[in-house]
Amino acid sequence: MRPQxxxxxxxxxxxxxxxxxxxxxxxxxxxxxxVLIAVLVVRQFWVTGQLxxxxxxxxxxxxxxxxxxxxxLGTVRATFSAILICLGIGxxxxxxxxxxxxxxxxxxxxxTEFTRGVPTxxxxxxxxxxxxxLGFKLSAFWKITLPVAISxxxxxxxxxxxxxxxxSKGQRExxxxxxxxxxxxxxxxxxxxxxxxxxxxxxxxxxxxxxDTTFAYIVSYNDLMQNAMxxxxxxxxxxxxxxxxAIIYIIINYLLHRLSLFLAKQIGGSK
Numbered sequence: 261m262r263p264q265x266x267x268x269x270x271x272x273x274x275x276x277x278x279x280x281x282x283x284x285x286x287x288x289x290x291x292x293x294x295v296l297i298a299v300l301v302v303r304q305f306w307v308t309g310q311l312x313x314x315x316x317x318x319x320x321x322x323x324x325x326x327x328x329x330x331x332x333l334g335t336v337r338a339t340f341s342a343i344l345i346c347l348g349i350g351x352x353x354x355x356x357x358x359x360x361x362x363x364x365x366x367x368x369x370x371x372t373e374f375t376r377g378v379p380t381x382x383x384x385x386x387x388x389x390x391x392x393x394l395g396f397k398l399s400a401f402w403k404i405t406l407p408v409a410i411s412x413x414x415x416x417x418x419x420x421x422x423x424x425x426x427x428s429k430g431q432r433e434x435x436x437x438x439x440x441x442x443x444x445x446x447x448x449x450x451x452x453x454x455x456x457x458x459x460x461x462x463x464x465x466x467x468x469x470x471x472d473t474t475f476a477y478i479v480s481y482n483d484l485m486q487n488a489m490x491x492x493x494x495x496x497x498x499x500x501x502x503x504x505x506a507i508i509y510i511i512i513n514y515l516l517h518r519l520s521l522f523l524a525k526q527i528g529g530s531k
Contacts, residue, residue, distance in 0.1 A: 342473065419458050470509070488501050
């Protein structure tokens with residue numbers, strides 16, 4: 261088995277002394293530039309009156325905090341539901357490409373290319389306008405969760421397939437020589453290792469799912485962005501509300517990143 265290594269070391273080589281010095285200088289310059297831009301932006305906000313108390317005071321009210329929290333819970337619920345559905349569909353499509361017969365491979369390939377080529381917004385419009393015409397009544401939650409999950413499933417399938425293909429063929433041959441069946445070899449040896457290889461790419465796909473849920477306003481689902489738009493309408497405070505919403509999205513992205521690493525470590529069998 262491969263010795264335990266840091267996940268990112270599978271993708272990147274250790275930089276040399278000159279590269280480290282260049283990275284250090286670049287980091288310092290970037291921080292300085294960021295601080296300078298931030299100061300100029302804050303000054304401009306102050307000059308134009310955007311930092312006035314009336315644009316921020318309503319955040320201290322419990323009703324506003326509760327309303328934002330309801331939006332956050334809606335976003336988290338839709339995001340994690342879409343992630344689970346996307347991983348399930350993506351795994352089936354990947355498994356069909358890797359272990360299925362010729363027909364299954366062709367169908368999986370067509371579905372993968374279709375979901376990767378069609379914009380998420382078109383899937384949402386399909387579930388919002390067309391599905392009801394067919395007699396299916398879906399709640400706003402499913403009208404945003406299902407299209408977002410389906411839209412990301414093709415890319416997720418390709419990410420998982422690339423990880424599986426990255427596992428050396430010797431792993432499979434060794435398992436078969438020990439009496440493992442093909443399916444047991446795949447699920448016990450090949451897939452766990454392949455999954456670890458693609459963690460960075462997979463996390464990027466999961467973050468895209470989170471961002472795609474911001475289309476929830478189209479189906480009137482009460483997520484963070486929808487509730488933010490309501491606050492902007494009620495308080496005429498676009499800057500402050502969008503800034504708070506952006507910070508919350510960054511926090512959710514970070515937590516999603518950490519959770520993904522934890523789950524991948526458990527599935528991969530690392531200690």
